[in-house]
Amino acid sequence: MKQKRRERIDRGIKVRSDDIFALTSYREFLYVSVPPVAPIILLLALPLILPLYWQKVLITTAVFAILALSWDFLVTVGMVSLGQALFFGVGAYLAGYFDLRFGLPIWTTIPLATLMGGLISAILLLPVLRLRGVYFSMVTLVLPLMFERTIEATGWLGGTEGLTGLKSFSNIWVECYLIVIVLLLVFFGFRRLVTTDYGLVLKAINNNDRAVMSGGINIYWMKAQALFITGSIGAFCGAFMTHVYMFVGMPVFALDYSILPLASAVVGGMGSFAGSLLGAFILVPLSEALRGIGGLRTVIYAISLVVFIVAIPEGIFHYVQRKYQQFERWATVDN
Amino acid sequence: MLEVTIIYGFINSIILALIALGFSLTFGISGVSNFAYGAMYIMAGYAVWIMINMLGLPFILAAILAVILTSLFGLALYRFVLLRVRGMVISEVIATFGVGLAILELFRYLGFTGFEYTLPVFTDGSVVIGDTYIDHQRLWIVGIGISLAIGLYLFTRYTKTGLAFRGIAQDEKTALSLGINSDRVAGLSVAFGSGLAAIAAILILPRGTISVNEGYDVLINAMAVCIIGGLGSTVGVIVASFMIGYAQMITDAFSGPHWKMIVSLVAILIILLVKPSGLFGKQKELEERI
Numbered sequence: 089m090k091q092k093r094r095e096r097i098d099r100g101i102k103v104r105s106d107d108i109f110a111l112t113s114y115r116e117f118l119y120v121s122v123p124p125v126a127p128i129i130l131l132l133a134l135p136l137i138l139p140l141y142w143q144k145v146l147i148t149t150a151v152f153a154i155l156a157l158s159w160d161f162l163v164t165v166g167m168v169s170l171g172q173a174l175f176f177g178v179g180a181y182l183a184g185y186f187d188l189r190f191g192l193p194i195w196t197t198i199p200l201a202t203l204m205g206g207l208i209s210a211i212l213l214l215p216v217l218r219l220r221g222v223y224f225s226m227v228t229l230v231l232p233l234m235f236e237r238t239i240e241a242t243g244w245l246g247g248t249e250g251l252t253g254l255k256s257f258s259n260i261w262v263e264c265y266l267i268v269i270v271l272l273l274v275f276f277g278f279r280r281l282v283t284t285d286y287g288l289v290l291k292a293i294n295n296n297d298r299a300v301m302s303g304g305i306n307i308y309w310m311k312a313q314a315l316f317i318t319g320s321i322g323a324f325c326g327a328f329m330t331h332v333y334m335f336v337g338m339p340v341f342a343l344d345y346s347i348l349p350l351a352s353a354v355v356g357g358m359g360s361f362a363g364s365l366l367g368a369f370i371l372v373p374l375s376e377a378l379r380g381i382g383g384l385r386t387v388i389y390a391i392s393l394v395v396f397i398v399a400i401p402e403g404i405f406h407y408v409q410r411k412y413q414q415f416e417r418w419a420t421v422d423n
Numbered sequence: 424m425l426e427v428t429i430i431y432g433f434i435n436s437i438i439l440a441l442i443a444l445g446f447s448l449t450f451g452i453s454g455v456s457n458f459a460y461g462a463m464y465i466m467a468g469y470a471v472w473i474m475i476n477m478l479g480l481p482f483i484l485a486a487i488l489a490v491i492l493t494s495l496f497g498l499a500l501y502r503f504v505l506l507r508v509r510g511m512v513i514s515e516v517i518a519t520f521g522v523g524l525a526i527l528e529l530f531r532y533l534g535f536t537g538f539e540y541t542l543p544v545f546t547d548g549s550v551v552i553g554d555t556y557i558d559h560q561r562l563w564i565v566g567i568g569i570s571l572a573i574g575l576y577l578f579t580r581y582t583k584t585g586l587a588f589r590g591i592a593q594d595e596k597t598a599l600s601l602g603i604n605s606d607r608v609a610g611l612s613v614a615f616g617s618g619l620a621a622i623a624a625i626l627i628l629p630r631g632t633i634s635v636n637e638g639y640d641v642l643i644n645a646m647a648v649c650i651i652g653g654l655g656s657t658v659g660v661i662v663a664s665f666m667i668g669y670a671q672m673i674t675d676a677f678s679g680p681h682w683k684m685i686v687s688l689v690a691i692l693i694i695l696l697v698k699p700s701g702l703f704g705k706q707k708e709l710e711e712r713i
Contacts, residue, residue: 168513170520215696222456223695225516226646230688233639237684347524354517383532390525397518398507 091421096414106413123412127365128272135264143264145376147332150267151325153368155349156356157274158321160364163353164282165314166294171228173345174212175322176329177235179205183327184251184336194255198327205323210315217311220297229346236341250337254330263332270328271365274321278361290314344386348372351389355396357403366405426553428676434561436668437568438627442641443648443660444575445619451654452579453612454592456515459500459523460620461642466526467493467621468633469535471542482543490621497617501610509609523642531635540633542625564626571622576657588612592655647687651694653704662702666690 098107105116134146155172162169182201186192192200216227239245246252257263281287292300293307300307330336348371349364356367371392375385396403442464449457457463467489474485500522508514549558579585590598591605591612598605620641647667652659667687674682694701 163513168516170516215692219695219699222512222516223650223699226650227691227695229520230643230646230691233643234685234688241680241682241684343524350517383528386528387525387532390521390528393521394504394518394525397514397521398504401508401514 089422092418093421094416095419096410096416098414102413127275131268131272132265135261135268140260143260145373147263147267148376149369149372150271151329152348152352152372153365154267154271154274154325155322155345156352156364156368157271157278157361158318159349160353160358160361161278161282162314162318163358164287164294165290165311166297167224167311167314168222169228169318169346170225170350171230171232171346172322172349173232173341173343174228174235175205175209175319176326176345177232177341178208178319179323179326180330180336180340181245181251181326182208182323183330184254185245187254187331188251194257194331197255198324198331201327201330202320202324205326206316206318206320209319209323210312213315214312217308217315232341232343232346236338239338239341246337248338250335252335254334254336256331256334263328267328270324275361275365347386347389347393348375351393354393355403357405357407360405360409362409363403363405366408367403370404427555428672430552430555430557432669432672434557434565435672436665437565439644439648439668440572440661440664441564441568441623441626443645443652443664444571445616445623446642446645447649447652447657447660448575448579448588448619449612449616451649451652451656451660452592453588453609454654455501455505455509455609455612456512456519457497457500457613457616458516458520458642459526460616460645461638461640462523462526463493463497463617463620464624464641465530465633465635465638466496467624468542468628469530469540470621471625472540472633475543486625489625490618493621494614494618498610498614500617501613505613506606506610509606523638527635527638536634538632541631542629542633544629560626560629567622567626571619572657572661579657584608584611589655644687647691649701650691651701653701656701656703659701659703 105120179201183197186197216224352367353364357363446460470489471485474480544560545563546559549556587603587608648663652663671683671686
């Protein structure tokens, strides 16, 4: 009986320009160079062309994109965090505290908060590293909520009022370009990192931790380092936003900061970093456009999260990538 | 003071056990994630409220209907969401958490907050033990909580369905080869767990108003009890609830209610540090540790 099935074949231009790497025409050159160069040019140009309100949106989007990238990085190592808000919130409060308590300048508080935030997050999560499965998700889900409750109940760090009157950046261009450049650094840095030997070990921990252990590598130490990297990046976002808003309060531990990066990474597609970036740049501006519906936004994120993870687990990016690299045709097969 | 702490600590422990039973049945005993558990708890509460105050049904009927509806919702959750991502732990967690989040935030958006959202108590009145007043609702909680815990213990040991629940968690392929339809059993387990969440909600919620935030607290407490007790152990759930229950009461009595919230978290971290598979967890001791 003859049946039809769809087969996918790499495009000729991909084989020539990507695999064999024999660039003989502008077309092939552009085929290779546009995907990585386009986001750089776009991101650097966006602050120049956007009006003030959308510049602010760009800042938020970039922050969520960085959080999504760091979430994606943790997943590469096999740790699924349900609480990026933990990293974000720790960094935000640290920056606020340093500013208010010691009066440090902005260019000191942010690096300090970044490093210490990563350290604190890694230490807090150390006990969970010895376990596989869902424990990590559970504890990361619990921690930010607990921080929020503690601050609310004890009134430490300003309690429900938060810390106000913090220093701000000198102007919006500094804010925009700082976060965009960090976003690009984090994005390309992660993409580079996972292809190095170090990244290979991290990926191997996800695939088969025992094999890595029997290779004589201390996986707890590696996981702790991965946590530190993620924690630092999350803390940087928090510290940055603290100085943008000139305020830090309990909302930094809100579920938004956990769920939006997660939703971005899942909608965009996990595992490639480009997916997380794409996802954040779809979801956050979309939510800004839907600002009118208020609380329903979280519902929409949650539903899109479920729909994508159940129905389209590969995400948007991988779909686009496939279309870019391969074509499909119907082939008849005998069976 | 001591007497009050002891008695209310006991009641608090039973409440924790009641909250954790359903989560433990689904996640601990059958190995299926259900992070929408807190949302189901709150949903059952609002369902009863709507049926009583908007549809005018009697309380008993509303309660029974709520339990059935929540179980059916659990079954639907399994059939349409979990079944498709079964076995991929990450996806299971994210998908169920997303569903729970959507439900809870939807209730918040619809404005289901305020003092009028309360459920009626079973019977009014109170009894006195020593110098301590205890209202009837808390006695109901203790009675039903204990019988449910015993029921669950017997159910997972002496009935075919209960044994199948434990079977699919231990080794799904072997369970399949012994004629257990693991998809059906896992679906049943989610449904039973959801039903238990509804029962817990109907018993516990009359103590105060129904609030969306409690959905997150319920999930956290249930997780804490499950992790500390060890997965797959009913005895562990009971012991862990008593430990956390009394620890919460004692911190409440001696250092103020501020610290009550942090007890479960500290307990989770300590237990993961000292004995990662929980106090009574044997089932997957080797696979979960690295």
